[in-house]
Amino acid sequence: MSLATLTENYLESFSDFEARAAGHRLPWLKNLRGDAFARFCQIGFPTTHDEDWRFTNVSALAQTGFRLAPASPTQLSPEAIEPYRVPGAGVQLVFVDGRFAPELSRTAQLPDGVEAGSLAAKIESDPAELEPLLGRYFDSGRDAFSALNTAFLEDGAYIRVRKGIVVEEPICLLFVSSSAAPEANSLVPAAGAIMTHPRNLIVVGENAHAGFLEDYVSLGQDAAFCNSVTVLLAGDHSVATHSMIERENLRSFNVSTLRIQQGRASDVASHSVLLGGALVRNNVHPVLAGEGAECLINGLFVGGGKQHLDNYMLVEHASPRCASRQFYNGILDGHSSGVFHGRIIVQKDAQKTDSKQTNRNLLLSDDARIDTKPQLEIYADDVKCTHGATIGQIDAEALFYLRSRGISEADARKLLLVAFASECLDRMKPGPVRERIEKLIQTCLAQVALSVTSASSSGTGGVGYWEAAE
Amino acid sequence: MSLLEIRNLHAKVDNHEILKGVNLTVNAGEVHSIMGPNGSGKSTLAQVLARRDTYEVTAGEVLFNGKDLLAMKPEEAACEGLFMAFQYPVEIPGIGNAHFLRTAMNAVRRYRHQDEVDAIDFLPLYREKLKLLEMDEKLMSRSLNEGFSGGEKKRNEILQMALLEPKLAILDETDSGLDIDALRIVAQGVNAMRSPDRAIILVTHYQRLLDYIVPDFVDVLVEGRIVRSGGPELALELEDTGYGAMETKVMETAARGGEVRAR
Numbered sequence: 136m137s138l139a140t141l142t143e144n145y146l147e148s149f150s151d152f153e154a155r156a157a158g159h160r161l162p163w164l165k166n167l168r169g170d171a172f173a174r175f176c177q178i179g180f181p182t183t184h185d186e187d188w189r190f191t192n193v194s195a196l197a198q199t200g201f202r203l204a205p206a207s208p209t210q211l212s213p214e215a216i217e218p219y220r221v222p223g224a225g226v227q228l229v230f231v232d233g234r235f236a237p238e239l240s241r242t243a244q245l246p247d248g249v250e251a252g253s254l255a256a257k258i259e260s261d262p263a264e265l266e267p268l269l270g271r272y273f274d275s276g277r278d279a280f281s282a283l284n285t286a287f288l289e290d291g292a293y294i295r296v297r298k299g300i301v302v303e304e305p306i307c308l309l310f311v312s313s314s315a316a317p318e319a320n321s322l323v324p325a326a327g328a329i330m331t332h333p334r335n336l337i338v339v340g341e342n343a344h345a346g347f348l349e350d351y352v353s354l355g356q357d358a359a360f361c362n363s364v365t366v367l368l369a370g371d372h373s374v375a376t377h378s379m380i381e382r383e384n385l386r387s388f389n390v391s392t393l394r395i396q397q398g399r400a401s402d403v404a405s406h407s408v409l410l411g412g413a414l415v416r417n418n419v420h421p422v423l424a425g426e427g428a429e430c431l432i433n434g435l436f437v438g439g440g441k442q443h444l445d446n447y448m449l450v451e452h453a454s455p456r457c458a459s460r461q462f463y464n465g466i467l468d469g470h471s472s473g474v475f476h477g478r479i480i481v482q483k484d485a486q487k488t489d490s491k492q493t494n495r496n497l498l499l500s501d502d503a504r505i506d507t508k509p510q511l512e513i514y515a516d517d518v519k520c521t522h523g524a525t526i527g528q529i530d531a532e533a534l535f536y537l538r539s540r541g542i543s544e545a546d547a548r549k550l551l552l553v554a555f556a557s558e559c560l561d562r563m564k565p566g567p568v569r570e571r572i573e574k575l576i577q578t579c580l581a582q583v584a585l586s587v588t589s590a591s592s593s594g595t596g597g598v599g600y601w602e603a604a605e
Numbered sequence: 606m607s608l609l610e611i612r613n614l615h616a617k618v619d620n621h622e623i624l625k626g627v628n629l630t631v632n633a634g635e636v637h638s639i640m641g642p643n644g645s646g647k648s649t650l651a652q653v654l655a656r657r658d659t660y661e662v663t664a665g666e667v668l669f670n671g672k673d674l675l676a677m678k679p680e681e682a683a684c685e686g687l688f689m690a691f692q693y694p695v696e697i698p699g700i701g702n703a704h705f706l707r708t709a710m711n712a713v714r715r716y717r718h719q720d721e722v723d724a725i726d727f728l729p730l731y732r733e734k735l736k737l738l739e740m741d742e743k744l745m746s747r748s749l750n751e752g753f754s755g756g757e758k759k760r761n762e763i764l765q766m767a768l769l770e771p772k773l774a775i776l777d778e779t780d781s782g783l784d785i786d787a788l789r790i791v792a793q794g795v796n797a798m799r800s801p802d803r804a805i806i807l808v809t810h811y812q813r814l815l816d817y818i819v820p821d822f823v824d825v826l827v828e829g830r831i832v833r834s835g836g837p838e839l840a841l842e843l844e845d846t847g848y849g850a851m852e853t854k855v856m857e858t859a860a861r862g863g864e865v866r867a868r
Contacts (some may be wrong), residue, residue: 536695539655540709540765541683541716550708554699 142176144200149286152203156289158258164288167270171285180279187278190474190506191445196388196414201330201360203287204232209313211354213239216311219352223567225304226251228292231311233331233361235290244304248297249345251306254334255290265293268336272396273366280390280416284364287332291363294347298340298370305346305376305568308335312383314357330360337377341370341398348568350380351389351411358386358413364394371398371425378568380575382411385440392418399425399454406563407434408572409444410579420449423457423485434463435559437579438471438503439586445474448492452485452518461492464559466552467503468583477522478510485515492522497529497555499587548584556580606671608633608773608804609654614665616653623649625829626665631773634801638815639808640840641826642848647808648692650826651777655689656682670772683709684716686772690762690779696750702761703745706731710768734767738794756787763794774798775806780814792817812844827851 149172158164180197181188208231216229216239225244228251229236235253245251257265269288273281292308310333339345351361361383369375381389389412395403407417421430436444444467450459465473475494496505509522529551537547556576563569609631616624623646631637641647653660654667656679667674669687677685697705711721722730735742738760750758759779766774776795780788795805795818807818815823815837823839824831825848832851833839843851 530695533695533697535657535679536691536697537705537709538679539657539683539689539691540705541680541713541769542709543680543712544678546708546712547680550700550705551697554697557699 145175145283148203152287152289155206157255158262158289161258161262163266164258164262164269168286168288171282171288175279175282175286178277178279178282187447187476190472190476191414191416191443193414196360199328199358199360201328204234204329204331208232208234208236211236211239211311211313215354216309219309219311219350221305221307221348221350221567221571223304223570224307224348227307227309228252229309229311230290230292230333232313232329233290233310233333235292246300246302248300249302249306250293250295252293253290254293254336257293258289265336268338268366268368272368273364273394280362281364281392284332284334284362284392288334289332291334292337294335294337296339296343296345298343300340300343300345302343302345305348305378305566307348307350307568310349310351310361310363312351312353312355312357312359312361312387314353314355314359314384328358328360330362333361333363335363335365337365337367337375339367339369339373339375342372343370344374346376346378346564346566346568348378348380348571349391351383351391353384353387353411356384356386358388359383360388362390364392367393367395367403369395369397369401369403372400373398374402376404376406376564378406378563378572379408379417380572381407381409381415381417382575384411385413385442387412388414390416390418393420395419395421395430397421397423397425397428397430400427401425402429404431404433404562406559406572407436407446408559408576409434409436409438409446410575412442412444414443414445416445416447418447418449420451421459422451422453423459424453426454427456428454429458430460431562432459432461432463433559433562435465435556435576436463436473437466437556437576437583438473439467439469439583440471441469442471443473444471446476447474448477450477450479450490452479452481452488452490452515454485456487457485458489459491461494462559462562463494464555465494465496465505466499466555466580466583467496467505468499468587470500470502472504473506475505475507475524476510477508479512479520479522481511481513481515481518481520483514486517488515488518488520490518490520494524495555495558496524496526497552498526499529499583545584545588548588549581552580552584553577607631607668608670610668612666614650614653614667615663616649616660617663618649618660622663623660623829624653627826627829627831629824629831631804631806633772633804635822636799636805636807636818636820637822637824638820638840639806639824639826640810640812640843643810645826645848646829647810647826648777651689651775651806651808654682654687654775655679680712683769683771684713687775688766688769688771688773689775689777690759690766692777692779692781694750694758694762696748696753698748698751700749702747702749703727703731705749706745706765706768709765713769731764731768734764737767737797738764739790740764755782756784759783759787759791760794763791767794767798772802773804773806775808777808778810779807780809780811788814789817812840815840825851
């Protein structure tokens with residue numbers, strides 16, 4: 136598809152969208168969307184000449200003519216999503232092809248002082264509450280995907296936890312790509328494969344405590360493009376945990392951006408687990424705006440086949456005495472590739488900053504690849520910043536030790552892979568979300584171990600572990 | 606039938622021949638001590654028997670319980686009843702000691718068509734062995750060997766041996782680096798394992814271990830060959846004369862055989 140038809144394709148979608156989307160009569164929202172779309176047209180999709188996209192080529196995504204999901208959402212039976220429900224979670228919001236599905240969602244157990252529902256519905260019912268929040272903390276800047284998300288901003292989750300409220304159970308958001316088209320076996324993504332741009336706005340009030348999970352899944356095998364943005368506003372002295380699981384099918388494109396704004400002495404943890412998707416970009420961008428704020432940025436990515444998993448961290452220290460910890464572990468097999476880009480900016484006034492970054496990787500085949508890049512920009516003079524990256528293989532000595540005790544090679548590999556992954560799990564608080572993630576990782580790594588053992592790193596072809604595990 | 610029958614075993618690593626024709630027979634119920642100077646091939650022999658693939662076997666055969674040991678993978682050898690206590694046990698962060706022990710035990714039990722042991726039944730099993738080895742139960746909830754002292758690691762090896770109940774246990778320099786108290790405790794654990802249907806091979810450099818675990822046979826390995834075998838008194842003789850005399854003897858034997866060797 137040529138560049139002209141490409142822009143035309145998005146322009147057509149946008150004109151159509153702009154005229155019918157929720158809140159299309161609100162001038163401020165119309166402007167927000169219009170400006171963002173203009174910006175997208177101006178900058179276009181990034182290329183590998185762009186420093187922030189040096190290791191990730193999005194041309195396959197850019198050349199696919201995606202269309203928005205139909206206005207009337209695909210009807211799914213509750214049974215279809217039953218396997219994706221998190222046992223022990225009270226509130227669950229389900230989105231099908233980007234659109235809130237109230238009949239599949241569970242909001243009955245919403246505690247007092249907590250609001251959780253559809254952003255589109257909120258735009259219709261109470262736009263005044265959203266106006267000061269929606270555009271403010273999230274600037275599309277030079278990022279085409281952010282601009283695109285804001286241009287197509289309509290649905291997603293709107294969650295507000297009032298001041299001082301403690302929410303015990305995690306609030307779960309499930310994003311289902313229905314992709315149940317009959318021509319699922321076609322090799323080329325069908326012209327008109329679906330794109331979604333979920334926008335989530337989560338406000339955790341002063342001194343409130345809450346945890347959230349975003350889980351991205353696909354039901355079919357069609358290619359889809361999910362470009363989500365979550366803005367998490369953590370008030371002064373609040374404690375928030377945000378977890379994300381990417382386990383879409385191996386033809387999917389997923390770009391997720393988590394923008395965290397932290398108030399004074401707030402404590403936020405972000406956990407990302409990437410298992411699925413063909414091309415995944417995971418942006419995590421906390422701004423430690425209030426003095427004494429702390430954040431933990433924790434992640435695990437497991438790739439096989441031809442998967443490409445890119446993690447782009449941007450931690451901004453904007454106030455004094457803040458602490459940030461980044462830990463990302465990667466396991467890559469087959470012809471997969473991974474990226475860890477850890478950027479830390481310490482602004483002039485952010486004295487006494489304490490920032491740490493660690494990226495550890497296991498490469499299980501000769502064709503797997505990792506690009507890891509720390510990038511420190513420090514403008515204050517009294518700071519502590521450390522970073523480190525390692526790339527290794529499964530320890531032959533440890534493997535032999537386990538096997539010499541009767542444990543099969545595949546099981547021994549699995550034990551070692553799980554041990555490596557458990558560094559990330561151990562940083563998560565115990566509870567239903569951690570249990571879910573632990574189970575997924577166990578299943579996934581058992582497949583990786585089996586595949587590495589039987590194929591000795593050859594012949595995994597286009598099959599990824601996530602798909603095999605399902 | 607002997608439990609272990611090693612015939613003319615040759616092995617090399619990185620094109621360097623280390624075992625040059627080892628012959629050894631071990632019967633059930635026997636305790637052998639393989640002694641020899643540094644670099645004689647003691648550890649190589651233990652590792653080859655445990656099926657470490659960094660060593661290439663170039664000639665010879667090994668029958669374990671009548672089966673071809675050299676055709677087995679490490680886990681098969683273990684399931685068939687061979688156990689090697691490592692000279693340097695590996696530290697593995699992230700794998701809990703108790704979980705590891707139960708996984709290993711169940712892998713072996715599955716192979717032997719025995720019922721698997723669940724976490725609850727496992728507890729009294731290992732507690733009994735911990736007591737024997739005077740080990741702190743806290744070690745069970747830690748990562749495998751991680752941060753264990755030298756003595757704790759060696760005791761953990763014997764604990765594994767006690768739980769896996771092998772037919773043949775090979776202890777590779779288990780005495781090295783142990784103080785006298787730890788040595789006594791480890792020996793106590795090993796002696797408790799002696800039985801008419803089990804054989805034990807102690808690979809050691811020094812005679813001291815043999816004060817605590819008295820072997821039935823002493824086999825002296827020099828330059829990749831067993832040059833002498835005898836009773837426990839041979840160890841005492843070695844303590845007096847050292848290995849030097851043996852090495853001279855090897856040279857003479859080799860010379861008589863017409864072999865030319867560079868040293």
